[in-house]
Amino acid sequence: DITEALYKLRQSGETRDVLAQIKADKVWDFGADEMKKKLTADIGAIEAQIVALTDDNFKLAQDKGLFGFGQIKPASQAKILSNEAAIKKLQEEAELKKGELANLNNEIQQREAARSESFEAQKLRELLDLTSEEHTLRQADMVASALKFVNEGKERFGAIRNHLDKMVNQIEGLGDNN
Numbered sequence: 699d700i701t702e703a704l705y706k707l708r709q710s711g712e713t714r715d716v717l718a719q720i721k722a723d724k725v726w727d728f729g730a731d732e733m734k735k736k737l738t739a740d741i742g743a744i745e746a747q748i749v750a751l752t753d754d755n756f757k758l759a760q761d762k763g764l765f766g767f768g769q770i771k772p773a774s775q776a777k778i779l780s781n782e783a784a785i786k787k788l789q790e791e792a793e794l795k796k797g798e799l800a801n802l803n804n805e806i807q808q809r810e811a812a813r814s815e816s817f818e819a820q821k822l823r824e825l826l827d828l829t830s831e832e833h834t835l836r837q838a839d840m841v842a843s844a845l846k847f848v849n850e851g852k853e854r855f856g857a858i859r860n861h862l863d864k865m866v867n868q869i870e871g872l873g874d875n876n
Contacts, residue, residue, distance in 0.1 A: 703821035737799045742793040751781045
């Protein structure tokens with residue numbers, strides 16, 4: 699299938715265009731994966747900050763006067779308000795990052811859907827995917843098949859040559875008899 703696809707692409711003159719598109723797609727996919735990792739890490743860091751500030755607020759709420767039975771101390775109350783404002787800001791930032799991540803995921807899905815390539819282009823992409831286990835096994839099978847073809851060809855051509863040598867001897871014998 700792969701060699702047939704390569705032949706058809708070469709015949710139609712599309713090989714370079716398909717290779718350029720595959721390369722551009724790989725570059726974009728790599729950049730999108732990096733951006734996705736960065737956004738996910740940023741969201742995780744923001745959520746960790748929110749959890750830390752929430753824990754801090756809980757501890758500050760325990761800081762009461764009159765042996766723990768009175769009002770929250772004014773310094774702790776001010777710090778709680780400050781933390782709540784920071785939490786609100788971090789939550790807004792996290793929502794923005796989640797929106798960016800959702801947009802990126804949508805763009806990835808759209809690009810995947812837009813890659814409705816011809817059978818030949820898919821086979822070329824498959825051939826160039828050197829990292830897949832399936833490709834490695836297929837390559838080993840192709841090498842084994844090629845070696846088998848060469849060995850069988852050598853045997854067949856040897857048999858044909860022997861047969862032709864016998865025919866030459868017969869022809870020479872017939873020539874001598876004539």
